[in-house]
Amino acid sequence: xxxxxxxxxxxxxxxxxxxxxxxxxxxxxxxxxxxxxxxxxxxxxxxxxxxxxxxxxxxxxxxxxxxxxxxxxxxxxxxxxxxxxxxxxxxxxxxxxxxxxxxxxxxxxxxxxxxxxxxxxxxxxxxxxxxxxxxxxxxxxxxxxxxxxxxxxxxxxxxxxxxxxxxxxxxxxxxxxxxxxxxxxxxxxxxxxxxxxxxxxxxxxxxxxxxxxxxxxxxxxxxxxxxxxxxxxxxxxxxxxxxxxxxxxxxxxxxxxxxxxxxxxxxxxxxxxxxxxxxxxxxxxxxxxxxxxxxxxxxxxxxxxxxxxxxxxxxxxxxxxxxxxxxxxxxxxxxxxxxx
Amino acid sequence: xxxxxxxxxxxxxxxxxxxxxxxxxxxxxxxxxxxxxxxxxxxxxxxxxxxxxxxxxxxxxxxxxxxxxxxxxxxxxxxxxxxxxxxxxxxxxxxxxxxxxxxxxxxxxxxxxxxxxxxxxxxxxxxxxxxxxxxxxxxxxxxxxxxxxxxxxxxxxxxxxxxxxxxxxxxxxxxxxxxxxxxxxxxxxxxxxxxxxxxxxxxxxxxxxxxxxxxxxxxxxxxxxxxxxxxxxxxxxxxxxxxxxxxxxxxxxxxxxxxxxxxxxxxxxxxxxxxxxxxxxxxxxxxxxxxxxxxxxxxxxxxxxxxxxxxxxxxxxxxxxxxxxxxxxxxxxxxxxxxxxxxxx
Numbered sequence: 001x002x003x004x005x006x007x008x009x010x011x012x013x014x015x016x017x018x019x020x021x022x023x024x025x026x027x028x029x030x031x032x033x034x035x036x037x038x039x040x041x042x043x044x045x046x047x048x049x050x051x052x053x054x055x056x057x058x059x060x061x062x063x064x065x066x067x068x069x070x071x072x073x074x075x076x077x078x079x080x081x082x083x084x085x086x087x088x089x090x091x092x093x094x095x096x097x098x099x100x101x102x103x104x105x106x107x108x109x110x111x112x113x114x115x116x117x118x119x120x121x122x123x124x125x126x127x128x129x130x131x132x133x134x135x136x137x138x139x140x141x142x143x144x145x146x147x148x149x150x151x152x153x154x155x156x157x158x159x160x161x162x163x164x165x166x167x168x169x170x171x172x173x174x175x176x177x178x179x180x181x182x183x184x185x186x187x188x189x190x191x192x193x194x195x196x197x198x199x200x201x202x203x204x205x206x207x208x209x210x211x212x213x214x215x216x217x218x219x220x221x222x223x224x225x226x227x228x229x230x231x232x233x234x235x236x237x238x239x240x241x242x243x244x245x246x247x248x249x250x251x252x253x254x255x256x257x258x259x260x261x262x263x264x265x266x267x268x269x270x271x272x273x274x275x276x277x278x279x280x281x282x283x284x285x286x287x288x289x290x291x292x293x294x295x296x297x298x299x300x301x302x303x304x305x306x307x308x309x310x311x312x313x314x315x316x317x318x319x320x321x322x323x324x325x326x327x328x329x330x331x332x333x334x335x336x337x338x339x340x
Numbered sequence: 341x342x343x344x345x346x347x348x349x350x351x352x353x354x355x356x357x358x359x360x361x362x363x364x365x366x367x368x369x370x371x372x373x374x375x376x377x378x379x380x381x382x383x384x385x386x387x388x389x390x391x392x393x394x395x396x397x398x399x400x401x402x403x404x405x406x407x408x409x410x411x412x413x414x415x416x417x418x419x420x421x422x423x424x425x426x427x428x429x430x431x432x433x434x435x436x437x438x439x440x441x442x443x444x445x446x447x448x449x450x451x452x453x454x455x456x457x458x459x460x461x462x463x464x465x466x467x468x469x470x471x472x473x474x475x476x477x478x479x480x481x482x483x484x485x486x487x488x489x490x491x492x493x494x495x496x497x498x499x500x501x502x503x504x505x506x507x508x509x510x511x512x513x514x515x516x517x518x519x520x521x522x523x524x525x526x527x528x529x530x531x532x533x534x535x536x537x538x539x540x541x542x543x544x545x546x547x548x549x550x551x552x553x554x555x556x557x558x559x560x561x562x563x564x565x566x567x568x569x570x571x572x573x574x575x576x577x578x579x580x581x582x583x584x585x586x587x588x589x590x591x592x593x594x595x596x597x598x599x600x601x602x603x604x605x606x607x608x609x610x611x612x613x614x615x616x617x618x619x620x621x622x623x624x625x626x627x628x629x630x631x632x633x634x635x636x637x638x639x640x641x642x643x644x645x646x647x648x649x650x651x652x653x654x655x656x657x658x659x660x661x662x663x664x665x666x667x668x669x670x671x672x673x674x675x676x677x678x679x680x681x682x683x684x685x
Contacts, residue, residue, distance in 0.1 A: 085592065094607075
């Protein structure tokens with residue numbers, strides 16, 4: 001099913017705990033990242049995902065536990081002795097150095113001769129389409145360009161693992177989508193293991209081979225995007241990854257519900273509940289309905305706008321409808337079975 | 341709602357106003373309309389007064405919002421008078437005077453244009469020696485203070501917690517509150533032949549040092565005196581370096597010393613230059629410390645200027661010699677600009 005299951009682990013965290021003063025940032029964390037995968041740490045701010053990344057990079061030391069890189073414990077090694085590189089949230093480019101000098105920094109630190117280091121740096125800059133900008137300073141670049149320099153500066157060292165700390169957070173939406181594709185391509189072409197921190201669930205779903213969902217210093221679930229969305233292990237995961245309706249103990253994704261005329265026939269294997277549309281919000285590609293069911297519960301429904309709409313929505317506020325979904329679409333949390 | 345009444349409620353006297361006594365008073369006055377008119381007006385008097393007084397200020401404020409230069413001008417007027425009228429004029433006067441001469445018999449100043457003072461300065465190698473000593477010690481003091489300031493500044497802004505940091509800041513600043521003379525005299529007691537330093541050395545069985553009243557003494561005392569003026573700008577510069585840059589350097593494989601040399605040092609250069617301008621120029625212009633802790637033949641440029649003004653009464657010659665540190669400082673600033681020290685201004 002997953003081609004990556006066969007590859008050996010490259011980063012392992014075993015029983016790692018970290019507290020700042022009295023505040024627990026990570027409580028007893030176990031995590032395994034496999035060689036060559038695009039692994040995402042997803043969670044709200046303060047959930048421990050960035051702390052985990054900083055522990056792997058070596059900027060923080062764990063209070064307890066082991067951090068293995070290629071099977072060797074690196075928990076007591078300083079950052080400069082670890083074969084990982086980081087792309088920082090604020091890019092952390094050296095403002096007094098040119099782009100070439102920035103990208104060559106890591107190679108020079110490892111005593112590569114200057115001419116060779118600059119040649120390598122030029123190649124790395126060309127790989128992120130900034131070949132012509134080598135002699136500029138970071139202040140002369142746009143946010144997106146700086147982001148690419150930060151990427152080149154980390155990748156040029158050919159790290160065993162590349163750590164990315166919300167690298168696209170400061171970019172606008174369009175550029176972010178572009179860079180998501182770019183990152184995915186770079187990861188695929190180089191085969192370097194990526195560990196990617198984000199709080200953006202769309203970003204996580206679209207890029208990752210596997211995702212660890214963090215909440216309050218713990219991992220709620222580790223799995224493929226498919227696992228997380230279709231089989232969330234907890235209410236938190238169900239709510240944080242995508243939006244969801246909770247009907248009793250059952251979970252129902254808004255896009256799996258159809259709104260039919262009140263008198264429509266119901267097929268076998270489908271659940272149907274009558275209700276009234278309370279609100280309809282046009283979002284371009286989709287329309288979002290808020291439905292009040294007759295049994296008193298509320299449903300959010302997402303409907304793709306597949307046919308051209310003139311100037312009004314298919315259903316307005318107050319329309320009586322029948323909300324219909326396949327029986328198999330409603331799941332119990334932490335269980336893959338369906339609600340009868 | 342009546343604004344005057346709102347103001348009145350917020351005022352500290354509002355309890356008084358709402359007391360039954362005042363209420364009945366106002367009610368009689370206002371024919372039963374509670375606090376709608378007269379009381380409000382009476383209570384608002386200070387506010388109205390304030391508004392009238394502030395009208396010209398408000399007008400000025402509006403004007404400077406419409407015409408930006410008005411604001412700039414009104415802020416700069418006083419400093420401009422100070423800077424232009426006193427500071428630049430004094431330097432100009434000094435520059436002019438350096439070309440004047442003194443009547444040997446009457447001692448009167450003779451205005452004019454003569455290079456006789458500059459010729460006299462060049463003719464006697466003593467003046468060149470004194471200039472060399474002054475500039476050399478100023479440079480040595482500056483380098484010493486840079487070396488001493490770095491660990492203090494770094495520990496203060498990067499390692500210390502808030503309490504230790506405040507303590508260190510106080511320790512750096514407190515000496516500046518005591519008299520300069522008291523501090524120099526204290527060093528005399530430490531460095532003289534039978535002073536604290538030699539007594540301590542003798543106690544641990546080491547031979548005494550003979551550095552009292554020498555260039556060494558001046559170097560030590562100047563370095564001590566001006567150290568705070570180096571620590572503060574270096575600390576400010578170190579504080580401005582984003583911590584992520586130091587992490588990035590470590591992440592890219594550079595150890596601590598390499599990060600210091602390749603990231604911190606160049607990024608804190610403006611701070612070091614700012615500090616160096618202070619330590620260098622303060623040493624260059626001083627004449628009290630050489631007098632108190634310098635030995636025979638430890639004169640600075642300032643001492644020559646001092647004796648020519650006070651003793652020999654040859655002000656034009658003093659002015660001519662004083663042009664030299666001015667030129668040195670101008671050269672220093674040019675080099676600093678070349679190094680990019682003012683790019684951040």
